[in-house]
Amino acid sequence: MKPIYKTVGIVGTGAMGRGIAQIAAQAGSVVKLMDNQAGAAEKAREAICAQWDKLVEKGRMETTAATSHKASLLTAGTLADLADCDLIVEAIVERLDVKKALFAELETIVSAQTVLATNTSSLSVTAIAAALKHPERFAGYHFFNPVPLMKVVEVIAGLKTDAAVCSALADYARQMGHTPVQAQDTPGFIVNHAGRGYGTEALRIVSEGVADFATIDRILRDQAGFKLGPFELMDLTALDVSHPVMESIYHQYYEEARYRPSVITAQRLAGGMLGRKTGEGFYRYADGVMQLPAEAPVPRVAEMPPVWVSPRASRRSELLQLLKNLGAKIETGQSASPQALMVVAPLGFDITTVAVVERLDPARTVGIDMLIDDAATRRRVLATNPATRTDMRDAAHALFARDGKAVSVIRDSGGFVTQRVVATIVNIASDICQQGICSPKDLETAVTLGLGYPLGPLAMGDRYGPTNVLEVLFNMQTVYGDQRYRPSPWLRRRGAIGLSLMHEE
Ligand code: NAI
DSSP, X not given: OOOSSSEEEEEOOSHHHHHHHHHHHHTTOEEEEEOSSTTHHHHHHHHHHHHHHHHHHTTSSOHHHXXXXXXXXXXXXXXXXXXXXXXXXXXXXXOHHHHHHHHHHHHHHSOTTOEEEEOOSSSOHHHHHTTXXXXXXXXXXXXXXXXXXXXXXXXXXXXXXXXXHHHHHHHHHHHTTOEEEEEESOTTTTHHHHTHHHHHHHHHHHHTTSSOHHHHHHHHHHHHOOSSOHHHHHHHHOHHHHHHHHHHHHHHTTSOGGGOOOHHHHHHHHTTOOBGGGTBSSSEEETTEEEOOOOOOOOOOSSOOOEEEOTTOTTHHHHHHHHHHTTOOEEOSSXXXXXXXXXXXXXXXXXXXXXXXXXXXXXXXXXXXXXXXXXXXXXXXXXXOTTOOHHHHHHHHHHHTTTSOEEEEEOOOSSOHHHHHHHHHHHHHHHHHHTTSSOHHHHHHHHHHHHOOSSOHHHHHHHHOHHHHHHHHHHHHHHHOOGGGSOOHHHHHHTTTOSOOOSOO
C-alpha cells in the first residue's frame, strides 16, 4: 500500500523522533531525520538501522524489508532540506517558544500542502499553532514511548485544525501499524488526563497513613488486576517525568481538585529519589532488581471467635458463603454476641463511621472490601478502625487467610484502596466524556493501549457496578468533604444504564 505521506520529516531525533521515524519508514515513507545537535541525526539513523538488524536476527523482519527501510531513511543537515516533505513531525525539546519558532521557520520552507505535526505531550496544540499563517494544516500527533511498541497515537485538533488533516493523520497512523484516537486540544489530551486517577489517589492513601507503598501496589495488582502498582509504575517512569506532569495538568485545569498532586512526590523529586534509574524510589533497587519488603505474616490464633456480619454489608450473601467456606462459626442473630467478631463491608464509608452509625462495638469491628467478587481477586483486604482490638484484627486476618489467599490489613479510611482508586479512575474518565474530549470508545482504546490498564475505565466502572462506584464517591465526599470525590455529571447520568454503552445520548 502506498503511504499517505510519501516523504516525512522528523525534527528532533531523540527517543521519540527515532521511534516515529522507524515506524514511518516501515510504512513505506521516505524519512528525513533532522536535529540541531551536530551528528545527532546520523546517530539516530544508525540506532534505527540497528533496531532493524535486531528484528531481522529475531526473524521478525525480512532482510529485504530491512534493506529497503534503510535505503529510505535519510538525514537532513538543515531545515531547508525538508522542503519537499509531505508531513513533518516535531519531537524536539518541550518548550512552547522553541516549538513556535521552529514551525514559523518551517512555514517559510515547505509548501502550503505540507502537514505539520507536534508530538508534544503537555503543551497546547492551539498555542503552538497560534503564530502560523496556516494553522489549519497543523495538528498534534502524540506518540508514546517506546513508539514501536506503544501502539496508540493521539491525533489532536487545535482550534483551527482542518478535520481532513486529522483524518489523514489517523489513516497514516494505521498504515504505521498504530491505532489512532481523536482528542480535543485539552491538558493531557486523553491518556495523560485519564492516567491522573491512579497515582494521585494512591499517593493520597499513603499520605493518610492507610497503607504503605508496597501494600497498595500489592492490593491493586491482586484485586483489580493492574500489571504494575502505582508506585512501581512511578519508579519506572521516574518522578522527574511524572511529578511535573501531575503539576502541569493540575494547574492547566485551574487547580481542579480531581488532579491535585501530592507533596510526597514533590519532596522525593527534590531529594533525588526518582525511581529505578537512580537506584532508589519508592522501592530500592539492587543491580536493577526491585527489593520488595516482606508481607506481614498471617498471625496464629488459638481460638477463633464467632463471626457476625452486618445486615448492611455489601455482597452480604457472598460474604456469608465465603465465611462458611472458610469454616467460620457464623452468628445469625439480629445483633452480635459479646464474643463475636463483627464484619462490615461498606462502600466508600470508613469503618469507624459504620460502627457508629450501625451502633456496633468498634473494638470488635473489622471491615472487608467486597467491591469486587471474591472469586475474581487474588487478595482480600481488611481494614481496622482506631479502636479495633489486636485479637480481633488478628482473628479476622487469620480467618480470611485460611484458604491460602493473600490478605492485607490496612488502616481505616473512607473507601478501601481498590474502591478509592477504581472510583477515582472511573470518575475522571467519566469527566473526560462529560467534557467531550474524545468519544467513549476512543477513551477505552487510548487507556488500554496507552496505560496498559486491564480494562478501559468505563468497562472497569461497568465491571464493578456504576452504582457501586457512585456510592463509593458519594460516601467519600461525605467522609472527606473534598471536591475531588464529587461524581462527574456524566457518571451520575450513566450510572443507571452502564458506562461503556457506545451509543450517543
Ligand atoms: P529527547 O531529549 O530524547 O530528544 C529531543 C531531541 O531534539 C534532541 O536530540 C535534541 O538535540 C533535539 N532538539 C532540541 N531542540 C531542537 C531544535 N530546536 N531543532 C532541532 N532539534 C532539536 O526528547 P524526547 O523524549 O524524544 O521528547 C521529544 C518530544 O516528545 C517532547 O516534546 C516531549 O514532550 C515529547 N514526548 C516525549 C515522550 C517521552 O516519553 N519521552 C512521550 C510523548 C511525547
